[in-house]
Amino acid sequence: MPAVELDVYLFVAAVLFVCGAVCMATKRNAIGVLMGVELVLNGANLNFVAFARYTALGLDGQVIALFVIVLAAAEAAVALAIALSFYNNHLTIDVDRGNELHG
Amino acid sequence: MTQTFTILLPQTMLAACACLLILGSAFSVRPRRWGGLALAAVAASALCLAYVSSFSADDWAPDAASSVLVDSISIGYQWMCLGLAALFVLLSHEQAATKTSAEFYALLLFMFSGMMLVGSANELILIFLSLELISVPTYVLLYLGRRDPRSQEAALKYFLLSVLSAAVLLYGFSLLYGLAGTTNLDVIRNILAETYSKSDSAQVAAGGSVLGMVALVLIFAGLGFKVAAVPFHFYAPDVYQGTSAYNAGLLAIIPKAAGLVALIRVASETMVGFETSGERVALILAGITMTGGNCLGLLQSNIRRMLAYSSIAHAGYMLIGVAVGFWDSWNGDLSLDAAGGLPGGVGASLLYLFTYSLATVGLFGVLVYLARPGGRQIEHIDDLTGLVRTHPVMATCAALFLFSLAGVPPLPGFWGKLAVFASALSVRGESPGLFVEMHSGFMILAVVGVLNAAVGAVYYLRVVALMFLNDPVSSPQPSGGKPAFAAVCCSAVLLMGVGIFPTPLFTYLNRGVSQIAPATVRSPAGTLEPRPAAIHGHSVIAVQTQHDR
Numbered sequence: 001m002p003a004v005e006l007d008v009y010l011f012v013a014a015v016l017f018v019c020g021a022v023c024m025a026t027k028r029n030a031i032g033v034l035m036g037v038e039l040v041l042n043g044a045n046l047n048f049v050a051f052a053r054y055t056a057l058g059l060d061g062q063v064i065a066l067f068v069i070v071l072a073a074a075e076a077a078v079a080l081a082i083a084l085s086f087y088n089n090h091l092t093i094d095v096d097r098g099n100e101l102h103g
Numbered sequence: 104m105t106q107t108f109t110i111l112l113p114q115t116m117l118a119a120c121a122c123l124l125i126l127g128s129a130f131s132v133r134p135r136r137w138g139g140l141a142l143a144a145v146a147a148s149a150l151c152l153a154y155v156s157s158f159s160a161d162d163w164a165p166d167a168a169s170s171v172l173v174d175s176i177s178i179g180y181q182w183m184c185l186g187l188a189a190l191f192v193l194l195s196h197e198q199a200a201t202k203t204s205a206e207f208y209a210l211l212l213f214m215f216s217g218m219m220l221v222g223s224a225n226e227l228i229l230i231f232l233s234l235e236l237i238s239v240p241t242y243v244l245l246y247l248g249r250r251d252p253r254s255q256e257a258a259l260k261y262f263l264l265s266v267l268s269a270a271v272l273l274y275g276f277s278l279l280y281g282l283a284g285t286t287n288l289d290v291i292r293n294i295l296a297e298t299y300s301k302s303d304s305a306q307v308a309a310g311g312s313v314l315g316m317v318a319l320v321l322i323f324a325g326l327g328f329k330v331a332a333v334p335f336h337f338y339a340p341d342v343y344q345g346t347s348a349y350n351a352g353l354l355a356i357i358p359k360a361a362g363l364v365a366l367i368r369v370a371s372e373t374m375v376g377f378e379t380s381g382e383r384v385a386l387i388l389a390g391i392t393m394t395g396g397n398c399l400g401l402l403q404s405n406i407r408r409m410l411a412y413s414s415i416a417h418a419g420y421m422l423i424g425v426a427v428g429f430w431d432s433w434n435g436d437l438s439l440d441a442a443g444g445l446p447g448g449v450g451a452s453l454l455y456l457f458t459y460s461l462a463t464v465g466l467f468g469v470l471v472y473l474a475r476p477g478g479r480q481i482e483h484i485d486d487l488t489g490l491v492r493t494h495p496v497m498a499t500c501a502a503l504f505l506f507s508l509a510g511v512p513p514l515p516g517f518w519g520k521l522a523v524f525a526s527a528l529s530v531r532g533e534s535p536g537l538f539v540e541m542h543s544g545f546m547i548l549a550v551v552g553v554l555n556a557a558v559g560a561v562y563y564l565r566v567v568a569l570m571f572l573n574d575p576v577s578s579p580q581p582s583g584g585k586p587a588f589a590a591v592c593c594s595a596v597l598l599m600g601v602g603i604f605p606t607p608l609f610t611y612l613n614r615g616v617s618q619i620a621p622a623t624v625r626s627p628a629g630t631l632e633p634r635p636a637a638i639h640g641h642s643v644i645a646v647q648t649q650h651d652r
Contacts, residue, residue, distance in 0.1 A: 010281075017274055024267055033263050040270035047277035051284075060286045061277075064228050068273065071235055075266055078242045086259050089252045095263070098256035101341040 009050035016043030030083045030093040034076065041072050106164060110171045110223055113152040113181060117188075117216035120144030121209040128205030138196055138586075141208035145188045145215075152181055168287055170226040175614055176453065180222040180364060183457055187356060187464055188215040191349075193590035194468050197583055198349045203247055210240035210247070214357055221361040221368075227276045227286040230365050234272070234329065237361055238265050241354065245346055257345025261354075264328065264338045272325025278318035279369075292373045299376025316380050322370055323384050329362025330418040331411075333392040340403075343411035348480055351407050352467030355414040356460050363421050363456055367449050371428035378429045385426035386544050393419030393555040400562050406470065406484050409562060410463075413508060416559055417459045420523050423548055424452025427526045430542075445518075446612035447526035454522050454612055458515035461601065462507040465594035469501045472583030472591055484566055489575030496588075497581075498570045500595040507598055509563040510556050514602040520556055522609075524549045 016039050023036030045065045052061025083093050090097050108115070124140065156178045163173060191211060199207045217236030224230045242265070245258040283291040295315075328335040343351040370381055396416030403409035428449040446454050473487075473494070474480050481487065491498035507516035527549040530542040581588075601608060 013277075020270070024263075030259060030263070034266070037263070037266045037270050040267070041273060044270065044273040044277045047274065048280060051277070051281040055281070055284060058285075060228075061280060064277075064280075064286065067228060067232060071232070074239060075235075078239060079262060079266070082242065082246055082255075082258050082262055085246060085250075086255050089250070089255050095259065098252075098259055100253050101256055101260075101345045 006050055006054040009046060013043040013046040013050065016040070016046065028094050028096050030086065030095050033095060034079050038072060041068060044068070107169060107171050110155060110173050111220070112155055113148045113185070114216045114220045114223070116148040116151045117144060117212045117219070120147065121212035121216065124205050124209035124212065128209070132205070134200045134202070134204035135196070137204045137208050138192060138199060141192045141212060142189065144212055145185055145192060149185050152178070152185060168290065170229050170287065171223045172225040173223060175611065177222040179611060180453070181219045183460065184215055184219045184222070184360070187460060190464050190468070190590045190594060191353065193586040194352070194471050195349060196586040198347070198471065207244070207247060210244045213240040214353065218357050218361050221364050224368070225288050227280060227288070227369070230369060231273060231276060234361060234365060235269060237357055238269060241358070244353070245342070245350055249347070253345040257342045260338050261342045268325045268328030268335065271321050275318045275321030275325055278314055278321065282312070282315050282318060288368060288373045292375055295373070296375040315374070315377050319370065319374060319377050319381055320384060323388065326362045326366045327388060329358040330366070330421065331359065331415045332388050332418050332422060333395040333415065336392070336395070336415045339415055340408045340411040343407040344405055348407060348467055348470035348474065351410065352464060352471070355410065355463050355467065359414065359418060360456055360460060363425070363452060366425055367428060367452065371425050371449060382426050382429040385422050385429060386548055389419050389422035389426055390548055390551050392416070392422060393552060397555045397558040401558065404484055406481055406487070409484065410466065413559065413562070414463065416555065417455070417508070419555070420520065420552060421452045421455050421459070423523045423527050423552060424448055424455060426548070427530060427545070428452065430530050445522040445525050446609055447522070447529060450612040451522035451526040454608065455519035457608070458507065458519035458601070461594055461598050462504040462516060465500060465591055465598065466504040466508070468587060468591040468594065469497050469504070472497060472587040473581050474583060476580055476582040484569065487566060488569050488573045490570040492575050494581065497591065500591050501570065502567050503595050503598055505563040505567050507602070509560040515598055515605065518602070518605045524552055527552070
C-alpha cells in the first residue's frame, strides 16, 4: 500500500474549505450555513494535524485542533439559541426572511 | 511559566470576576449593584496591570518560546482597554438595569478580557482564542434580552458572518503554521526571515512563496471582517442599525481594536519576506475601505448606520499604518524620523485607533444617554435637531466627538490623521525620480486619504449643523442616567486633553514602536541582534536564528 503523502491531506482540507464556502453561499437555512462553517473549521483542523504529523513540528498543531473542536462546540451552542429565537419571531430559519435591515 | 501568569494577571482578573458575576446571577440582587461590581472588577484589573507595568524590560527573564509578550505597546493598549471598559460600564447604568444584569456585565468583562489578551498574545492559538473570547460573548450580548425581529436579524447576521471570518482566519493560521513550523510569532518571524531573506531576492520581490501568500490573504480576510474593511463590511451597517446604540458602540470599538492589533502582530510584524504582497493587499484594502465607507456614509439618514460607515472609513485610515508597517519591517525604520516626532507606521495606526476609540465611545455614549424612556432609541439623524437648546452639554460633547472624527485640529482625530498620512508620505520609493523619492503607491494612498477626510467631514459637519443651527422639534427626555452623563463628559475632557497635549502620547508610541519594530530581531535564545541599517528600497536582513527543532 503506498504511503499517503502530506499533499493529499492538504488537498482534502482545501476541498473541505471550498465545500464549506460554497455551502455558506448557497444554503438559505441558518443551520445549513452553520454546517458550512463547520466544514471550513474542520478543513483548517485537518491542515493543522497534517502539518504536525508530517513535518515533525511537534504537537502544536494537534493541540490547536483540540482547542478548535471545543470552540466549535461552544459556537454551535450559541448558534442554536440564536436560531431558536429567530424561529420564534419569524416561524422559519430561512436567513433570507430576515430582510428588515437594509439601506 | 510563572512569568506567563504574571503577564496575564490583568486579563485573568477580569475573566475571573466575570465568572463570579455569572455565578452570582443565581442570587437576586438589585440590578444596579452589578454595575458597581463590574466597575470594581475593572479597577482590580487596573491594579494588576499597574503591577505588571511596574517591571522594566530587564526584569523579565528572556523566554523566547513564551506564548505571551510584554512591551510598551501591549501595556499601553491594555490601559486603553481598561479605560474603555470603565466608560462602557458607566454607560450601561440604565441599559443593564434588567433581570439579566449580572450576565450582561459578565459578558462585557469577558469581551474586554479577550480584547486585552490580544495585546499580549505571542502565539497564533492565543490570538485566535482571544479573538473568539471577544466574539462569543458578543453574539450573546446582541441576543440578550432583545426579542424584536430586527435585533434577532442583526444577531443572526453578525453570528454567521463572524463565524465564517473566524474559520477563514483559522485556515490562514494553519497555512502559516505549516510554512513556519511553529505557532510562536517570534520564532515564525525568525524562520521566515532566514528562509526568505537569505535566498535570492527575486523570490522576495515576487512576494514569497505561494503558500505564504495564500495565508496572508486569508489572514487579511479574516481580520478584515473584525476591523470592518470594505469587501468584508456588509454586516456592519445592518447590525449597528438592528441593535441598540450601546451594543453598536461595543461593536464599533472592541473587534476593531483587537483585529487591528492582531493584524499588526501577525501580519506586519511577523510575516517577514511577504512585505511586497502584504503591502499591496493592505494598500488596496485601505484605499477601497476609506472610499467606500465615506461615500456610502454620505447617503445615510439613520444615525447608527451613518456611524457604521464612519467606523468602516476609519478602519481604512488605520490600514494605511499597517501597510507602512509592512514596509518598515522590510526596510527598517526609515519612516520613523521622517515624520518629525509623529509616530510612524504601526505607531500611527495605534495612535489613530486610540483617537478613534475615544471619540466613538463618546459619540455612542451621547446616543445611549439621549435614548427615550422605555428603550426607544435615537434612530434618525433628524432626532438630534436643535440638541443644543435642549441638552447643551451633550450637544457640545457630541460636536467635539464629531469634529475629532472629522479631523479638525487640534482635536486628537487630527493628530491621528496627520500621523497616518505623514507616515505614508515618508515611505521612499524604489526608484528615486519624479517626486522626491516618494513611493508612488503610498503617495496615491495619502492623496486618496486626504480627499476622503474631506468627504467624511461633510457628513459629520451635517450632524453638527443640525444640532446647533436648527430649532428643536421635540425635547427628548434622556433616560441614560447620571453615570452615562459622567462617562460622556469624561471622554470629552480626555479628548480635549489629548488633543491639546499630544506630545506624551507621541513619545510613548515612538518608544513602543522602536521597541517592537523588527529593527532588533528577537531571536529564540532571547538575545537581541541589531539588523543592519536599511538602504533605499532594498536591504539585507541578516538574522541568525538558533532555532533548531
